[in-house]
Amino acid sequence: MSDKTPPPPPTAKLQWVEQNQPFSTQFDDFYFSSTNGLEETQYVFIQHNALLERWQKPLQKNHFVIAETGFGTGLNFLTAWHSWNQCNPLTQGGQAARLHFISVEKYPLSIPDLQKALSLWPQLKDLSKELLEHYPAQPASACHRLTLDLGRITLSLYFGDATEGLRQFSPCSTKGQPCSKGYTFGQQPLVVDAWFLDGFTPTRNPDMWTPELFSTIAGLSNKGTSFSTFTSAGSVRRGLQDVGFTCFKSPGFGKKREMLAGTFVGLNNEQTNVPIPPKRGDTANHYWHLQNPAPADQSNNGVLIIGGGLAGCLTARALADRGVAVTLLEQNNQLALEASGNRQGMVYTRLSPHNNPLSRFNLTAQLFANHFYSRLFDKQSLFQLAGAQTGVLHLALSDKQEKHYRLLANIYEQSPDFCQWLNPQQASEISGIQQRFSGLWLPKSGWLSPRKLCKTLVAHPNINVQLGAQVERLTPNQHRWEAVDKFGKSLAIAASAVIANAHAARQLSQTAYLQLSSIRGQVTHIENSPDALNRLKTVLCGEGYIAPANDGIHCLGATFNLKDDNLNITQVDHSTNLDNLAKMVQFQTNDLCDLQLGGRVGFRTTTPDYFPVVGPVPNAKNMLIDFEKLRHRANAQIELPGSGHPGLYAILGLGSRGLAYGPLAAELLANLLLGEPLPIDQDLYTHLHPARFLIRDLIRDKTSTI
Template sequence: MSKSGKHADIQWREDGQPLSLAYDDIYFSTASGLEETRYVFLQQNALAERWATLPENATFTIGETGFGTGLNFLAAWELWQKTAPKSAQLHFVSVEKFPLHPQDLQRALALWPQLQAYSQPLIEAYPPLLAEGIHRLQFGPVKLTLIIGEASRALDSLRLQQEKRDRYIDTWFLDGFAPAKNPDMWTEELFTNMSHLSRPGATFATFTCAGLVKRGLREAGFALRKVPGFGSKREMLCGTLEQLHDCQQHSTPWHLPCTEAQHPQSATVIGGGISGATIARALAERGVQVQIIERGPAPGSGGSGNDQGILYGKLSPKPGPNGDFNLHALMFAQRFYKQHCPRLAHFNGLLQLAQSDREKLLQEQIAASLAEHQGQNLARMVTREEACQLAGVDLPFDGLYFPNAGWLEPQKVCAALLEHRNITRYQGRAVESLTRQDDKWLLRTEGKEIETEAVILCGANDIRSFAPAAALPLRPIRGQVSRVHATEVSAKLKIALCGEGYITPAHEGCQSFGATFKLKETATELRESEHKENLQTLAELLPHFAEEFSSQDFNGRAALRAATPDYLPVAGPIPDWESLNNTYASLRKNRKLFIPEHSGYQAGLYVMGGLGSRGFTYAPLTAELLASWIMGGPLPVSSDLAKALHPARFAIRNLGKNR
């Protein structure tokens, strides 16, 4: 699990204002924090005037140092609603070293009842564990990317080190505690990262006129001007980025196509499971015209087609890409499904049971880390007695309780995500060929040709049937789920359970449990032997359920998942494999060698796959990452994590091992 951010240490003054004990400074003006925000940041960056003249479907991005109580974000959101075109999108990127605990955030924002229409959604979406790294929160056309960590490192984590791809900030709110109180934030590295993330002509505003701030901004290429300050403050700074500094590469850019992202207006997604549905939705919401081709009769006909499926993440007490991704993907997915298909997301709790001493020790380590960082709203350890009470049935184990996880209706979720005016569905069709023609892709399906700017391969194990993706090390895993009629005893189960296997609560009179895990098997017929295997797994968890179910005729379904060797998804642009191998051949002799050249990539061709058995947990955040690769803008994960999910990572590792 990634290190958690330390919460802000708040003292509440008699006048109701929050004071930071770490910096001995207030969060906002005691006269009027909201009016100060509107004057310093909104007015001096001329946002009302700039937003009123935005073109249709534009995206405007604000960068902020010091999220604090979120007041600046809420004030910007309110102004955006009043002045920007309905089709435009606002992206607010903010960093925070010491985030407010949810209770303190709620108390602080209660000071501004006039902003309740904006503050309440923020409070509801606020992450239950403020782990270090990037948290993407979505509010319709407004996105908040909240990065927990020291400011300069947090901004650096957004950079892919490609000039045009990294330049998307239109304006800066330079907030945070005063330089005299917090000199560690106002560093040369901070201003350099601001400069590299800014579009040409980006503006900034800040309440301070401290000398180190003026010097840092000038050296980073910003032109400055002083204007009268707010209230009793004599003056403040604002200005514009006028001089662009070249981006210095620090590492071999194997992950970056040699050509810039094209921001396509049309895209075709091959595969209508949860991968295809989430990336189609992410692109459609960015204004792209999306066509989705599913060879089955309906969305989610393959591995995403079960009647019930659970949403859970395999948390780890150790930092690293797998643990970090699981944590952030779970929190993102919990928000995502509640926003997009709340009636199909039954998130009334999930118990992850400790069926072995090793699993119990692991859960205790996770629970200790969560408790230390006040993350019990994400998960907490419960005794066997508590677990029985939560589940409504007798259980033999302690476990981790996830109050906001649970189960989904998978096939219906896929269909619901594809209900969007910018998405056209083609079902019951297989793609017969995929060729590059001029600057477009040409797809042939049964009786139809489709021309498109971008193609996203999402068909699980079918991804490798397309020549440009054949080198990806995706491997099939057969899984069979068993489905039975709920009994008088089993119908008492109130929440989803998982351990060695899983079982869902009753829905429409039936329950699902399983699932088998058959590596490299590709057959999809139902097998009586695997029903028995699922029943045996269930018997180790709930013997009385298994005994009652054993007398029934089992239904169910078998399907194939696709997994990668490192059990992380693949999401990103597909390389020209020969160019990649030739460009970085010297890594065979020295895997740490810095090679500044860029490799060739398949223009407009992307992949999203390898989600394994946690597809519904992984897909929303993976799709958001892929949408950022395709359309540009801030990443929803750190650049290091984006590389850990990149399709080229396996080829680069093989070169480093001289394979």
């Protein structure tokens, strides 16, 4: 497989016919009824899934999941969103529930076409406006996660084949084969509550309506899951019945004679998931990244989080916004005093045109972070509350960097809101200072004050912050987790726990095996900046970074000092930071004289493969026993799931990319805890899973430290 990033999916080819109706030239069909597309959606999907009736009753979960084949113009999504807001569903505990809408689309509409199509529905204009503000102009990756309506609505978009896309949300083996074992990603399985089976008719789009699609749909369903579809084709009815759905015909909308609807009952009225045999001849379908589901949903019994830096605070907010009570334990007397304590942090990753897992993760994290910090949390965005969306300019300081950045800009030339290639003159105009290098411009990124961000994130009624709470050990206590200090005092107890205390995680017995390293970094503060720096309007990244001044002080850095535990600021590191700055900004010789320099030393926590650690904490001893065969044969067939500590999770190793990696990592962790769709593809998840180090050591026949 080529290492080069594949081009984004082709956009839909449309013609606009009478009354501005979008018509697909690829499938020779209309996107919605020429009679009234909005009424068609309400009739076929809202009414025949009985959504209004279901939403008027208290929900058993804190979220309701709709999954759709064919996002198209987004009309079905917006109609469901509008109906959800009209009902304002509540959980059985009386809290506001959330709608999670999954949709797959092989041929996404361009922004202009999407805007034109949605303009037909003025009654949805406010929702359309918010969707269009965050919709990827040219899909820069397969998986996109959008949080809308102040967190009440989540949209998971997959751009690609319908079956492949839906399988990203259903547990599969490490080889991508559907799992028939009933294993889950986290504590609870993802269950789709209602299906919108849209897309073009089977006679014109036969590649979508396949037995594999129906099996995947069944695997994401449970007893009572409903479906509806505009078509009454016999192949669709038989395909759904074969995997456990009951089907009935109903009068179609407009000129269509009939449509189908029904519910999932399972095969023989016993199974709630359809078994799918592994691919013939495949002997390496491992399930170490999956686990057996918890006996019951424990999320309502609270979560305790150890660590009050970026990882802990982002996770606390992700859970609190979902109605979960969180106790956040921080050993210091303030939040974000360790690695997250810099005055300014830059929202950036190392972007690359390559298609390897780390490059794909960096791209996905950057896109999610841009969206996360720019969406409204109340009346303002986090960029407004704790920093500035100044954009980030990655300067091409070498021929290799220039080649890579140009390739990226060419791939996403239809997405100027994501990235643009700038020549030196354009870079000078954007940055406000003279540039001699070209660069890659990310207009939706910026900088944040980590400490201010953390304080903003935890200002939520569902979050209880305990400062000066130093956790000595974490112990299971009657199906719950108890955090205990060195005096034996109980600090907190909850059904689930999250370890988010960076390198200190090595001091806890459950995560002592993790391959975490600390790397010293020194940041330099300039208080009497020269005029060249005071004109800076955006973040510059090269060998180091610098942002526009915050409270009159410029922050630049940061050094990477391996195997150095010096807590003191050194002049040598100041010189390194100033040398890196001089490569990005042209100075007069006297500009660097008599600078008033300050700074800060911090220690980043990193991993050998540069991926963060996110997911269920494995029981290392049991894992080594269960997967012992891998020492002798890397493709040994092992049917067991990973062995974990029930209800225990970790989010660690964000390194120097905490602001960029943190939002996506926290979203992933919340999804795992609550049985929600994952925000990344499954292959990437295996690269983040805490058990990956144990599996790699087994395959290499190395001895793990546990």
